[in-house]
Amino acid sequence: MAILSLILLLAALFAAQNLLYAAFWDASLALRLSFSAARAFEGEKLALTEELTNAKPLPLPWVNAKFQVSRNLVFRGGANNSVSDFYYQNDIFSVGMYERVTRRHEFICRRRGYYRIRSMDIGSSNILVTRKFVKREPCGAELVVYPRLVSRPEIDAVFKRICGDVETRRFASPDPFAFRGIREYAPGDDFRLINFKATAQAGALMSNVHGAATSVEVLILLNVEPYRFMPDEGVLEEGIRVAASIAGHFSELGLPVGLVSNGRDAVTKAPLRVLPGGGYAHFCGVLEQLARVDLAAGQQKMSEILDQTGDPEPVYVLVSSNDDDATASAYERLRGRGLSVSWIIPALARAKLTADGLEGALRWEVKPDNAPPESLWRGLA
Numbered sequence: 001m002a003i004l005s006l007i008l009l010l011a012a013l014f015a016a017q018n019l020l021y022a023a024f025w026d027a028s029l030a031l032r033l034s035f036s037a038a039r040a041f042e043g044e045k046l047a048l049t050e051e052l053t054n055a056k057p058l059p060l061p062w063v064n065a066k067f068q069v070s071r072n073l074v075f076r077g078g079a080n081n082s083v084s085d086f087y088y089q090n091d092i093f094s095v096g097m098y099e100r101v102t103r104r105h106e107f108i109c110r111r112r113g114y115y116r117i118r119s120m121d122i123g124s125s126n127i128l129v130t131r132k133f134v135k136r137e138p139c140g141a142e143l144v145v146y147p148r149l150v151s152r153p154e155i156d157a158v159f160k161r162i163c164g165d166v167e168t169r170r171f172a173s174p175d176p177f178a179f180r181g182i183r184e185y186a187p188g189d190d191f192r193l194i195n196f197k198a199t200a201q202a203g204a205l206m207s208n209v210h211g212a213a214t215s216v217e218v219l220i221l222l223n224v225e226p227y228r229f230m231p232d233e234g235v236l237e238e239g240i241r242v243a244a245s246i247a248g249h250f251s252e253l254g255l256p257v258g259l260v261s262n263g264r265d266a267v268t269k270a271p272l273r274v275l276p277g278g279g280y281a282h283f284c285g286v287l288e289q290l291a292r293v294d295l296a297a298g299q300q301k302m303s304e305i306l307d308q309t310g311d312p313e314p315v316y317v318l319v320s321s322n323d324d325d326a327t328a329s330a331y332e333r334l335r336g337r338g339l340s341v342s343w344i345i346p347a348l349a350r351a352k353l354t355a356d357g358l359e360g361a362l363r364w365e366v367k368p369d370n371a372p373p374e375s376l377w378r379g380l381a
Contacts, residue, residue, distance in 0.1 A: 014128070020058070021126040025133050028055040031065055031122055033141045039284075040109050042148035042241075043376075048073075048141075050103045054095040063093040064123035067139065072111040074373040108376045111237065112147040114266045114292045116140065146287040147237070150245040158242070159249055161362055162218070162317055162342055181209045216315055217276040218250045222261035223302040223320035223327065224295055232348065235321045236295055238366045239346040243319045244290050246344075251283040258314070259286050262305060264297035271300065276314070306330035309339070316341035321366075323347075323355040335360060 029052075036047040048069070054060055068086040075087060093101050123134040182198050185205030198206040222243045224236055247257045258276035265272060272289050274282075302318075303326040309316065316339060320327060323345055334341050343361040347353055348368060355361045 014130075017128070018126050018131055021124075022131065022133065024056065024058055025060065025124050025126075026122070026135055027058075029053070029060070029063075029122070029124075030055075031120060031137065033067065033117055033120060033139050035141055035143045038142065039144050039146065041146045042109055042112050044109050044145075046107060046109065046143070048075075048105045048107060050091060050105070051100065052093050052095055052102075053100045055098060057097045059096045059099075060124050061094060061127055061129070062124065063095055065089075065091045065093065065120060066123075067117050067120040069117055070113065070115050071373070072109070072113055072145075073107045073115060073143075074110050074376050075105055075107045109143075109145040110373055110376060112145045112240065112291045115143045115145065144288060144291050146291050147241045147244040149248055150241055155242070155245055155249075158246070158344055158362060158364065161360075162246065162250075162315065182206050183209055217256045217258060217313065218246070219258045219260065219276065219314040219316050220246055221302070221305065221309070221316055221318045221320075222259065222263065222272070222290075222293075223318065223322055224261065224263040224293060225299045225302055225320075225322045225327075227322035227324065232366075232368070233295065234369055235346050235348060235366050238364070239319050239321050239344075240290050240293060242344055242346060242364060244287055246317055246319070247286045247290075248283060251278060251280070251286075254278060257283070257286065259289060260305065260309075261289075261293065262299040262302050263293040263295070264299070265289070266292045266294040266297075269294075269297065301326065303327050303330035306334050309334060310337070312337075312339055314340075318343040319346070320344075321346045323353050325354060328355045328358065331355070331361075332358065 032049075032051040032053075034049050034051070036049065040046055050065060052063060052065065054063075066089065068088050071087055073087070075089075089105070091103065093103075095101050117139045119136055120139050121134060121136050123132060125132045182195055183206065185194060185199075185207045193207045193209075195206050195208050220243050222239065224239070226236070243259070247259065250257050256276035256278050259272060259274040261272040263272050264270065272293065274286050274289055277285075302320060302322065306318070306327070307330050316334070318331060318341060320343065331341065331343055341360060343355065343358065344364050345353060345355055345361060346364045346366050348366050353363060356363070
């Protein structure tokens with residue numbers, strides 16, 4: 001009789017805990033995912049934090065948290081995740097009554113982009129793990145990774161080429177009220193610029209030098225149209241880095257910078273357009289747009305955009321690894337209309353370019369990166 005009573009008691013306890021956990025396992029149970037920063041550059045190290053809170057008088061022997069994140073965020077170790085196009089993170093927690101458990105996962109931003117964890121799966125069970133419970137929760141943790149800026153020694157030749165066009169455009173219309181100094185007279189100087197007092201003192205003709213009447217705008221034309229059927233994505237990414245570096249350089253010089261691209265925004269799906277502007281906040285806006293370029297989306301032909309470009313005031317910088325006949329012809333037509341335009345062509349060392357030899361075109365050699373993502377952690381603490 002005692003044994004039977006014990007069996008009935010155990011059965012009643014088993015049924016009770018089963019009903020209790022089925023009804024209340026997810027009550028006041030919250031999982032929060034957050035990135036350590038909302039914005040970062042390629043190559044920076046950040047962390048993703050999991051915070052599990054159980055705010056009820058019911059312990060959970062185990063809680064399973066699953067979510068997926070882009071493989072372009074390379075996690076340290078990776079013992080609890082599997083990889084395809086995404087990392088699938090799978091963590092096990094044990095959480096007591098009114099307890100909060102926090103875990104921190106370090107990762108390196110391998111490539112620029114817009115990254116969002118849209119949902120997460122949370123699972124648990126009763127005490128004897130005879131019944132499992134699962135639910136899916138929205139997440140919304142977001143991270144924007146800016147393209148890496150190219151180091152100055154590497155890109156100085158590009159800056160010098162563009163700066164020549166900028167200086168030519170800036171002083172095409174001097175401002176008579178913006179006096180900059182005096183220099184020796186040069187053939188072609190306006191006779192009205194001769195400073196006769198300085199001429200008498202120097203014993204040679206001297207001319208006044210005035211500043212520019214207007215601030216020159218730099219407009220970057222970024223082409224992400226694939227340059228062959230199976231393009232090297234690293235070449236397209238390098239073009240985006242070059243565009244970001246050009247924007248940063250001329251923003252530092254105080255010149256208004258704008259961006260036009262046939263790439264589409266990964267969030268809004270709209271073509272990328274940033275009107276010319278200046279200041280750090282504006283530059284961050286350009287970086288944000290470049291971070292959100294979706295290379296998998298369809299693109300308008302860059303040749304069509306070039307043919308629609310007609311404002312003679314800005315200095316144009318075309319960044320395009322695609323140098324097919326249509327793009328090269330549209331570029332030549334743009335120069336033929338008297339517009340100030342340079343062409344930066346990111347390309348692998350072995351690539352043969354159609355645009356080689358075109359006036360104003362400059363090849364930018366792209367070094368292939370075949371290292372596995374995990375190698376980013378080598379040598380880092």
